[in-house]
Structures are given as C-alpha cells and as structure tokens.
C-alpha cells in the first residue's frame with residue numbers, strides 16, 4: 001500500500017528496462033562521459049611537447065608556466081590540458097609538489113566564483129563571504145607557500161570570465177608574487193575556442209607572450225578514427241564494435257573535426273543496440289545518428305540523379321544495409337543484378353565510374369582511405385556515413401521507374 005508510488009513494472013516494460021545498460025555492448029559506460037579523462041592522449045604528442053616547452057623550469061622552487069590554448073570545438077583542448085597537468089605533476093613529484101585544478105568558467109563566470117573555487121580547493125573550510133579579491137589572493141598564496149606547493153590553474157572556457165569581468169583577475173593571478181619579490185606560486189593555463197589573446201590588455205599579453213599560445217586544429221578522419229578506436233577498446237565489450245564500424249564513425253564525424261561527435265556516436269549507437277537487445281553495433285545505428293546531425297542530411301541530391309545512377313545507387317544501398325563498405329567491383333556486379341530486375345541493359349565501366357565520382361562529390365558516398373589492389377586495376381571501397389541506405393534505397397525505388405520511362 002504505502003510504497004511511495006512505486007509499482008512493479010509490467011512484463012513488457014521490464015524487458016526493455018532490463019536491456020538498457022545490461023552491458024550487452026558497453027563494459028564501462030562512464031568512459032564515454034565527456035569529462036572522463038583517458039590514460040593517454042591519442043595523436044597529440046607534438047602539442048604536448050610544445051606545451052611542455054612553456055613549462056620548462058617548473059620543477060624548480062621558483063619555476064612556473066603560462067599557456068593559452070585555443071582551437072575549435074572538440075579539438076581536445078580540455079583533455080589535453082588535464083592530461084598534461086596530471087603527467088607533469090606526477091613526473092616531477094620527487095622534486096616538487098605540484099597540484100593542479102581545472103575550473104570551467106562557463107559554470108563559474110564571475111571573479112568571485114573562480115576565486116572561491118581555488119580557495120576551497122586549498123582550504124575547504126575557508127569562509128565564503130566578506131573578503132575582497134586581494135585578501136583571497138593573499139590567502140591562496142599563503143596556503144600554497146606554507147605547504148611548499150605549486151599550483152597549476154586551468155581556466156577553461158575562459159572567454160566566459162573575460163566577457164563578464166574582463167581580464168583583471170587574470171592579471172592579478174599572474175602578479176600574485178610580484179609585491180613579495182618572489183615567484184613560482186602559480187601557473188596558469190587559459191583555454192578558449194576563440195582567439196582570446198586579442199581580448200587582453202597589453203599588460204596581460206606581455207606577461208603571457210605570444211609564444212605561449214598553442215593552437216589546436218580540428219581532427220582529420222585518421223585522428224578521429226584513432227580516438228574512436230582507443231575509446232571503444234576501453235569502454236566496449238570485446239567484439240561489440242568492429243574496426244570497419246569505427247571507420248564509419250570517423251567518416252561520419254570527419255566534416256566537423258570534432259572528437260565529441262565521435263564519443264557521442266559511440267554512446268548513442270551503443271544505446272540503440274542495447275535497446276534492441278543486440279550485442280553488436282550495426283552500420284545503420286551509426287548512419288541513423290549521423291543523418292540526424294544538423295547539416296549532414298543532403299539526401300535531396302538523390303532525386304536529381306540519372307536513371308542508371310539510381311540503379312547503381314540502389315545496388316550499393318542494398319549491400320550497405322548490412323555492411324559498412326562495398327568494393328567498386330561488387331558495386332558493379334550488384335548493379336548488373338539490379339539492371340536485370342528492371343530489365344535494363346547495363347552501362348559500361350566509364351559511365352559507372354563517373355556516377356561513383358558524382359556520388360562522392362555529392363557526399364552520398366565516401367571513398368575509404370587505403371586503396372587495395374586486387375589483381376587487375378585498382379579497387380576502391382565506398383561507405384555511406386551520413387545517410388541511411390535503407391531509406392535511400394526505398395526512395396530510389398519509388399523514383400527510378402518514372403525516370404526510366406522518360
């Protein structure tokens with residue numbers, strides 16, 4: 001009776017409830033959280049080295065570093081800074097006590113919020129109110145000095161702080177030791193998608209220096225593939241996702257260059273699979289999700305295709321419903337089968353290659369990297385990362401008869 005409104009779920013409901021998160025696909029769902037930090041950063045060795053160059057001498061008693069990291073969404077700015085600070089503090093542990101903290105200024109956009117975060121990290125019982133900026137800064141300095149500790153502060157999405165309060169706090173953090181005639185209490189890493197150096201007053205710029213700016217580019221398909229591979233290996237059950245499917249995910253994310261898209265595709269395709277009670281990700285899971293991404297679905301191109309281009313694409317879609325790629329040779333053979341079905345005589349190779357090229361240019365198909373040579377001539381492999389083959393096939397079947405009659 002008094003069960004707080006809890007009812008036994010009905011049988012049908014409990015069966016899908018059981019399937020979600022049942023671990024059919026995911027072994028460690030927490031590893032797909034955007035803030036989860038992997039052990040290693042993939043493909044950013046050069047950038048880590050550049051950053052390390054901005055922190056030379058940090059192992060000494062008065063050493064410190066300063067860096068500004070910029071780059072587009074999902075280029076790995078936050079994870080790079082976290083792994084860098086984690087590694088540097090471990091690496092120098094025998095020489096110096098280096099602590100680090102990450103503050104997201106989107107959630108803490110005012111000066112006092114940032115200061116409270118820092119002081120609470122050092123002294124959780126520090127009173128929240130009644131102290132001015134100067135007093136809090138000297139408490140921070142005193143606490144760190146008393147413990148002979150150096151602190152690296154990462155101000156992530158710092159443009160939010162800048163817009164709200166300008167660069168006054170950054171200036172004061174940079175000068176924390178100046179009036180004491182010492183140095184080395186704090187290091188600062190500022191992160192933003194925008195080029196923030198232009199937003200600083202010259203006094204801050206001269207303290208940072210243009211040389212301490214690390215600019216990250218978005219990832220190319222190969223970089224995204226490596227990130228997908230690393231994350232899937234850690235978070236997924238063995239055999240839940242094939243390499244070819246990881247390639248499809250990288251292809252789907254490639255136009256954005258955004259590693260977040262890769263992580264989201266991994267997360268959401270595993271949800272689709274688990275919801276269906278499957279222990280394996282299918283290409284249609286990835287394609288369905290990719291198609292829903294804004295700007296990715298340009299399927300209207302298919303309506304304008306010539307009749308035989310439609311037949312060729314029908315053939316390709318039939319294979320890609322169940323596989324993540326098709327070779328050019330198979331595409332031609334399957335096209336011949338479709339021609340028989342529609343009682344058409346097949347067009348020659350040159351025409352078919354022209355159509356394939358057009359599919360690629362129109363973003364209907366993607367040519368896979370790595371050309372495999374099979375006996376005579378070269379073979380290309382095609383995938384369809386942004387569209388759902390079953391939908392395109394249906395759409396073409398509805399259109400092609402009228403096209404052939406013309």
Ligand SMILES: Nc1ncnc2c1ncn2[C@@H]1O[C@H](COP(=O)(O)OP(=O)(O)OP(=O)(O)O)[C@@H](O)[C@H]1O
Nearest residue numbers: 034041042044072073074075076077078079259260
């Ligand atoms: N080189 C990499 N190796 C492994 N994982 C990565 C790498 N780059 C990015 N990631 C992962 O991709 C996701 C996005 O990266 P991150 O949050 O660092 O991007 P960002 O540049 O800070 O994006 P934003 O501008 O939106 O804050 C995170 O889950 C991160 O762990």
Ligand SMILES: [Mg+2]
Nearest residue numbers: 077078079156
């Ligand atoms: Mg970030």
